[in-house]
Amino acid sequence: MAKTKSTKKHAKKHSKGWLSSLWSLTWKLALIGIAFVTFYAIYLDQIIAQKFEGQKWHLPAQIFSRSMALYPGAAVNHPQLMAELKLLGYRKVANPRQVGEFSASSTRIELWRRPFLHPEGNQAEQRVMISFDSLGVNSVQRMSDKRELAVFHLEPVLLDRIIAGDGEDRLFVPKNEMPSLIVESLLQVEDRSFYEHHGVNPFAIARAAIVNITAGRAVQGGSTLTQQLAKNFFLSSERSLIRKVREALMAIIIDFRYSKDEILEAYLNEVYMGQDKARGVHGMGLASQFYFGRPIAELTVAQQAFLVAVIKGPSYYNPWRYPERAQERRDLVLRILMENDKLTVAQYKAAAESPLGLRDGKKSVHQKLPAFFAVVKNELRNRYGDSLLNQSGVKVYTTLDPMAQDAAEKAVLSTLKSLDKRAKNVQVGMVLTDKYTGGIAAMVGDKQPGFEGFNRAVEIRRPIGSLIKPFVYATALAQGDKFSLASPLADKPITLTNEQGKTWSPKNVDKQFSGEVSLLEAFANSMNVPTVNAGLAIGVENVANTMQNAGWSEPIAPYPSMLLGAVNGSPLMVAQIYQTIADEGRYRKLTSITAVLDSQNTPLAVTHSASEMAIDPATDYLVQYAMSQVVAKGTGKRLGAAFPGVKLAGKTGTSNDSRDSWFAGFDERNVAAIWVGQDDNSKTGLYGSSGAMAVYQAFLQQRPPLSLRMPPVQGIVNGYFDRTNGAPMQPNCHNVINLPAHNVSYQPAANCGEPLSWWQKLLGE
Known part of the structure; x- marks a missing residue:
């Protein structure tokens, strides 16, 4: 009996010891667990704080188009603004009642613009009435107080976002x-x-x-x-x-x-x-x-x-x-x-009961612009270094005109498909600039515009052919006392010999000679021999200087063959010098970027190249006039016939053996430079008028042109010249032609070569 009590007492004591040990182990483990959870929570808290209180996300760099500017006299017509509003997702309604809506009649558009971030600061929402006339925008009136606005901007189109590595x-x-x-x-x-x-x-x-x-x-x-x-x-x-x-x-x-x-x-x-x-x-x-x-x-x-x-x-x-x-x-x-x-x-x-209202799922929300984006990235790299686009929240405002780009891509796709039936495997490079701002408005570097590869708009170097001729004649016309549009130029066989004894005998395309033609006729019909004669008379080096002053960025060998386009260039280089002609002789370096904002929307420093007068405005006016005659009745007359009543300026160009087809020209809004050829430099059988100009014509069919205004320029007069010898004449003389001319070159004789009348004798003339 005593033994049983002792055993129970021992078992009870053992049980209490086990429970005590278990409890001790439990609260120790609990403390360890609490400590672990606490330290782990502190660790997690640091991770969370770093994310929440720092930069939560890497926001992709945003790439914007140009912001369309509307002001009295702006070269923007009613259909163009309608297309822009559609691209921006504005809704057409009978009466705008909220932001993002507009209404339209045949001559006016009432618009309730969204607020947006402009490089010059935040733009508030605004309701305006935009009126149009035959030249473009007539007025922009703020609806709240009927005030006429000097300038009004639409928000730019978000073209794309540069995605970081996380996708x-x-x-x-x-x-x-x-x-x-x-x-x-x-x-x-x-x-x-x-x-x-x-x-x-x-x-x-x-x-x-x-x-x-x-x-x-x-x-x-x-x-x-x-x-x-x-x-x-x-x-x-x-x-x-x-x-x-x-x-x-x-x-x-x-x-x-x-x-x-x-x-x-x-x-x-x-x-x-x-x-x-x-x-x-x-x-x-x-x-x-x-x-x-x-x-x-x-x-x-x-x-x-x-x-x-x-x-x-x-x-x-x-x-x-x-x-x-x-x-x-x-x-x-x-x-x-x-x-x-x-x-x-x-x-x-x-x-x-409403539909889902989705956007067109076949169209990407990202603009696939490999040629243009390559230029933008290169310009950013040159300005700010390689790391800018990796920074979060950067906003890049470019010069791209989405409507011009869309029209250019459609023109390339349709025209190159047609040209392939005549010349297999032809390629294209195309650059459009904004005539008023000097920005690159559109760019295509491949016949498949979305293909990201060799950018022919920038990277090719091919002979520009007759595209050099406006600069030959600009150099001549700058000598107003010696040359006018009516000046006679020799069109006879000529042979030149260089220092090594090699000869060069330039010929016209038709292999014919006229004896003598006016400068304007030689220009309009792209005649080679008269051009060489004019170039030799004024000096090959002077022509090279004119081109380089206009913005040609690479060296030019001053040989006589240069006068007919033995100069290698790209569509971008051609666009630069033709932009100078379109801009009344003023040289401004083409750019693809207007502004860059950092993540705090602070503008980054931008150094813009100063503009320079490369061609005297009066001389430039004469060149523009001559280029308009190219389209009206010269080598580009097919283009003129396609757009009757519209004044356009242009110049066709073809290199030897029809290897390269070129066109450069402009309306009141855009300057275009287009090359069509084959990558292996083989013959295409295409002339400037049948290849590159066809692309430009298709572009204008997609984006109807605005007629050139060509306002009067100081130093230019309306003159009359003898059709035979180019001598300045009185308006009432026979066999005369009416042409614009430098003041200095238009000094007509007192009569038409006939005996003086009694009143002329009386006046002592």
Whole structure:
């Protein structure tokens, strides 16, 4: 009996010792666990703080087009502005009632412009009336006070974003600029207790677990918006208990450290919304552009509901692939809003009955402009170094005119397809500039404009042929006391011998000689022999100087053959010197960039080249006039016939054996330089008029030209010249031609070579 009591006492003592050891081990492990969780939470807190309080995202560099300027006299016609507004996603209505809308009559457009960031500062929304006449813009009137505006800008087109290595694309929108219905929809559908919980909602997790167990599969999630944000920001998509615990812990920390509005803003700009080829579309701001092609502030109720609907599964609810599925999900979001008194029944019905309203899914939201972007990147590199485009939030404002680019690409595609039937494997390089600003308006470097490879607009060096002739004649006409448009030039066989004894005998294209022709006739018909004679008379070196003053960027060998275009260049180089002619003789270095802003929207320093007078304006006027005659009745008359009543200036060019076809010319808006040829320099059988000029003609059919104005220039008079010998004559004389001329070259005789009349004798003439 005593032994039994002793055994029980020993067992009880042993049990207490075991429990004590277990308790001791438990609280020690608990302390270790708490310490581990605490230190891990501190570690996570540092990671979270670094992300939230630093740079949350690497925002891609944004590349913008030019901002269309409207002012009295601007060379912008009614159809061009209509096309621009369509490109920008403005809605045509009977009466504009909100930002992003416009109405139009045959001569006026009423527009409610969006606010936007201009390089010169923020531009507020504004309602204006734009009136047009036959020359372009007649007036721009502000509707609020009927004041006439000196200049009015449209927002530029966002051409593309330069994506960082992570492949994520986004357009940041602050929460205070996010439509309230999107925020409300998000909370109703994804996390109704968002403002009550502390990052994790245990009740939602339990409810989801019961539903999923009952269904036998995962049909409902219990994650809060904060947990989703933590996963998107910091974690992978791995499905594991450890990842879920880490997600929950991070959500609690985020909720503790930051306000609900900060969390919402981060979520709205981080959430994955779809896939644009290799680019992930993140955030509501970019999703609005991706799905609907317009700013998020202008979306309808139905469109806003769709953005929230697609969060559940961007691939599953892809509206272009599965429109019925996507619309059903959108309507569910609308119904939830109605049931929770966020929409009236009437609003719900109107929204649910509306189509999805998607942008054209066949057209990319990114402008594929390999030739132009190569020039932009090179200019940025030269100005700011290699690292600029890797910086977050940079905004680059370029000179590109999206309408001109679109017309150029269509012209190249259609014309090169046709030319391939005559000359196989021909290629093209094309540059368009803005006549008024000196910026590159469009560029195509391949017959497949979107092909990213050899950029023929910039990189080729081919003989420019007769495109040099305007500079030969500009050099001659600058000597107003010796040359006029009526001056006779010899058109007879000529042979030149160089220092090595080699001879050169230039010939006209038709192998014929006229004996003598006027300077204007030689120019208009691109005659070789008279051009050589004029060039030799004024000096080959002087012609080279004229070209280099006009902006030719590479050395020119001053040999006589240069007078007929034995000078290698690119379409960009040709565009530069023809821009000088179009700009009344003023040289300005062509550029592709107007401004660059950093992430704080502070302009970076830009040094613009000063403009210089390369060709005297009076001489330049005569060259422009002669180029207009090329189109009216010379080698470019086919172009003139295609656009009757429109004054255009141009010059065709063809290298030896028809290897290179060139055209350069301009209307009141754009200067064009176009090359057509083969990469292996073989014969094409194309002349300037049948190859490159055909591309320009197709361009003008896509983008109707504005007739040249050519206002009077000081130093130019309206003169009369003898058709036979070019002598200045009186207006009433026989066999005379009326031409513009330098003051100094127009000093007509007192009579027409006939005996003086009695009154002339009386006056002592």
